[in-house]
Amino acid sequence: MAIPLDLITGALSFLFTLLIFSYVIGDNPLFRIGVYIFVGVSAGYIAAIAFWQVLMPRLVTPLMNGNLFMVVPLLFAVLILMKVSPNLASLARFAMAFIVGVGAAVTIAGAVTGTLIPQVMGTINAFDLNLAAARGIPVMEVIFNGVFILAGTIFSLAYFHFGARPKADGTMQRLSLIELAAWIGRIFIGITLGAVFAGVFSAALTAFIERIHSLIQFIGTFM
Amino acid sequence: MGGQDNAAPIASDTPDWLSSSGQNNVAPVSSDTPDWLQGLEAQTPSAPAAQTPEPQKNDAELGDVPSWLKAAAPQSSIYQDLSVAAPESSAQPSDSNWLSSLDASVTAKPTPAPLPVDSGLGEGTDNLFTDMPDWLSSANETPPIAPSTPEEASEPALETGQLPAWVQAMRPVEAVVSGSAPTTSQAESRGALAGLQSVLPAAPNYAPTSKPKPYSLKLQASSEQLSQAALLEQIIAAETSPVSIASFSPLGASRALRWILASVFFAMAFVVLFTRTQIFSLPVDIPLEVGSALQVVQSIPEGAPVLVAFDYDAARAGEMEAAAAPVFDQTLLLRHPRLALISTHEIGAMLGEKFITGQLLADHSYQREKQFVNLGYLPGGQMGIRAFAQNPSATTPFDVSFNKVWESNILKGVNSFSQFAAFIIVTDNADSARAWIEQTTFARGAMPILVISSAQSAPMIQPYYASQQISGLVSGLHGGAIFEQNNAGRPGTARAYWDAYSIGMLLAMAFMLGGGLWSFFIGARERAAAREANS
Incomplete structure (x- = not known):
């Protein structure tokens, strides 16, 4: 009698779900067993992925096909591997400098062209009535949304403006206008953090419900 | 003699x-x-x-x-x-x-x-x-x-x-001090030889020519420097002086409270999911970002190549699949696109393939190398994304099975990033979505981008929709439920979870509100007791 694969996977899923849920009663060996198995399996799987989906198709196979350009990443990989030895760790500096430099350049360029400028333009275009009409948004709603977004952006930025001047008694204080804007910005930031917390709780609750649902389905297969 | x-x-x-x-x-x-x-x-x-x-x-x-x-x-x-x-x-x-x-x-x-x-x-x-x-x-x-x-x-x-x-x-001969010895017999008035007379001078013909210049022992510093020095002393004193660590009294009932909360949520979820109640109706109003997502799905040409990035962890698979299932169900059902799966997470490609071939979309019978290809893991983070946007075929020449996918029927005619009909990002992390959006800006042209996100990352992705950098956003179970409403109730995952989700949210609000009020009254009572004790 062959055991269905779905039954095995369902049983394993049921078992490990209970192991993790046992944390409700506190840290215990069952919870630790589940965590250790997850960590071990994840590490093994990632190592296999790194070999079969990175090294083999992107380095070994091209080298075997005579692509001598792949000698450069191979050399870099060997140099970075030298970091395991304290005496040879300095050999990895060139490769690390190359990676860090290229990574920083790509990240900064992407942030400027992909986030900074478009977000500023988006804040400005919040009052674009033509664009709102194209989206089917009423004019008053466009104006309200635009004012709200603009105010939230300015006041939130004002909250992070920490420039201050010394008073007669030696204490430092921001300008009154900046202080007021920062106080309003704190309200916007508080609302934003509240929304983020609600999102985190919503995501966790959905995951919890999905696990309970899977347990019920697994039990239902025997009923 | x-x-x-x-x-x-x-x-x-x-x-x-x-x-x-x-x-x-x-x-x-x-x-x-x-x-x-x-x-x-x-x-x-x-x-x-x-x-x-x-x-x-x-x-x-x-x-x-x-x-x-x-x-x-x-x-x-x-x-x-x-x-x-x-x-x-x-x-x-x-x-x-x-x-x-x-x-x-x-x-x-x-x-x-x-x-x-x-x-x-x-x-x-x-x-x-x-x-x-x-x-x-x-x-x-x-x-x-x-x-x-x-x-x-x-x-x-x-x-x-x-x-x-x-x-x-044996005393010094006359030649040594001849003519230079002082004839005065005055007593020394200072120094270690004070009181002695006819003391030999330190050197012949030596006499102080001028009074030594007086040097002030007072520190030459301006008032500003003195104030800064005083400030530095205060800082140093603050660093060296012990600071009492604020002690928080642990919640006396934390263990019991955790048991109570866990029991309530477990009981609620089991009862609601087991009885399959449908007390709460699905949301009716369609937000702009979800409405735009619906338009993106409906605008995909029939059988067009669509790139899908699965960038979420296995821990979020339950939520992500519940949010993405209605979108993919409608897309696969209506447009039968050719899918190319990719991920910047090591296990993302495996989770994506499990989702496409899993129970939720089993009706569509999508199979690898027939209806979709799995490009696998894309290493390098943002650099890898940028390289893929510049030249997809050179960056990922093989799929997970070492097949040259760019010569297959699934990706036939796709030579650049902008030649995909649409790009769908399924992620639980706002940074991952931001990386894809930023690094593909120059390469995507007019290609629409649809983001399916976790509820926890939606507030950070929302501005990209407001700036029209993405064409649609479906976030969390709420977004999936709305999309499911407009997909003839398919596949029904959101509906199955919706009551438990709604009750759970209500319970959370009730617990937080009740806990806040309880803390407020406890604090007010303690302050009143403290005032009475002081008076």
């Missing part, structure tokens, strides 16, 4: 070489003395003839004194001394040793002879030595009384503070 008398004992005790020289008392002195010393003797201001014996006579008397000592000692002193001691020396002719004779002369003469008063060059020098400290000058004032009896002579001849003549003779 001539030289002959003193020469006889010397000759008897001295060796032949010395006795032979001693037979001629006068001549050997001059002959033994080197020329330079003779010249020096000639220049040395000798004592006047009235006060000092004749040189030849004294030479004869000093026959016991070695010639080197004669040369070292000033003649005036030695001759003066010996002139006084001459009678005693003559009384002891048997003492042939020069040192014995010297000792005898010292013991026989307890008081030093008066210092000769020289004129001219030696006057200043003598004044220097005559101006002695009190203890020494008092000794000089003692009248030189010659012992009259042998008993007196046997008494200690050298008293405290008295210098024998030969010691005085």
Whole structure:
């Protein structure tokens, strides 16, 4: 009698779900067993992925096909591997400098062209009535949304403006206008953090419900 | 008492070489003395003839004194001394040793002879030595009384503070301090020698030319520098002073509270999901971002290539699949796109393939290498994304099975990133969505981007929809439920979870509100008790 694969996977899923849920009663060996198995399996799987989906198709196979350009990443990989030895760790500096430099350049360029400028333009275009009409948004709603977004952006930025001047008694204080804007910005930031917390709780609750649902389905297969 | 008398004992005790020289008392002195010393003797201001014996006579008397000592000692002193001691020396002719004779002369003469008063060059020098400290000058004032009896002579001849003549003779010669020694006898008024008179100066002709420049010990600092220094001291003092760690009283019922909350949520979820209640209706209103997502799905051409990035962890798979299932169900059902799966997470591609071929979308029977390809893991983070956007086929030439996917029917005609009909990002991380949006800006052209996100990352992705960088956004179970409403209720996952989700959210709100009120009243009661205690 062959055991269905779905039954095995369902049983394993049921078992490990209970192991993790046992944390409700506190840290215990069952919870630790589940965590250790997850960590071990994840590490093994990632190592296999790194070999079969990175090294083999992107380095070994091209080298075997005579692509001598792949000698450069191979050399870099060997140099970075030298970091395991304290005496040879300095050999990895060139490769690390190359990676860090290229990574920083790509990240900064992407942030400027992909986030900074478009977000500023988006804040400005919040009052674009033509664009709102194209989206089917009423004019008053466009104006309200635009004012709200603009105010939230300015006041939130004002909250992070920490420039201050010394008073007669030696204490430092921001300008009154900046202080007021920062106080309003704190309200916007508080609302934003509240929304983020609600999102985190919503995501966790959905995951919890999905696990309970899977347990019920697994039990239902025997009923 | 001539030289002959003193020469006889010397000759008897001295060796032949010395006795032979001693037979001629006068001549050997001059002959033994080197020329330079003779010249020096000639220049040395000798004592006047009235006060000092004749040189030849004294030479004869000093026959016991070695010639080197004669040369070292000033003649005036030695001759003066010996002139006084001459009678005693003559009384002891048997003492042939020069040192014995010297000792005898010292013991026989307890008081030093008066210092000769020289004129001219030696006057200043003598004044220097005559101006002695009190203890020494008092000794000089003692009248030189010659012992009259042998008993007196046997008494200690050298008293405290008295210098024998030969010691005085060893004092610096006149040539060293000739003419430069100060003649003043004023006492030192400062320094370690304060109170002493006739102290030798530090150097000849030395005298302070000017008063030492006074230097202020007060720190030259401005008021601003002093204030900054005071501020620095405050900072250092604050760093070094111990800071009491604010202690928070642990929740006494935290363990019980955790058990209660867990029990309530477990019971609620089990009951609601097991009974499959449908108390709460699905949301009806369609937000703009979800409405735009619906338009994106409906605008995908039939059978067009669509790139899908699965960038979420396995822990979020339940939520992500619940949110993405209605979108993919409608897309696959209506447009039958050719899918290319990719991920910047190591396990994302596996989760994506599980989702496409899983139970939720089982009705569409999508299979790898037939309806979709799995490009697998894309390494390099943002650099990898940018490289893929620039040249997809060169960055990921193979799929997870080492097949050259860009020559297959699924990706036929796709040579660049912008040739995909749409790009769907399924992620639980706002940073991942931001990386895809940022690094593909230059390459995607007019290609629509649809983001399916977790509820926790939706607030950070929302601005990209407001700036029209993405075409639609479906976030969390709420977004999936809305999309499911517009997909004829398929696949029904959101509906199955919706009641438990709604009750769970209500319970959370109730617990938070009740806990906040409870904390407020507890705090108010404690403050009131504290006020009463203070009053």
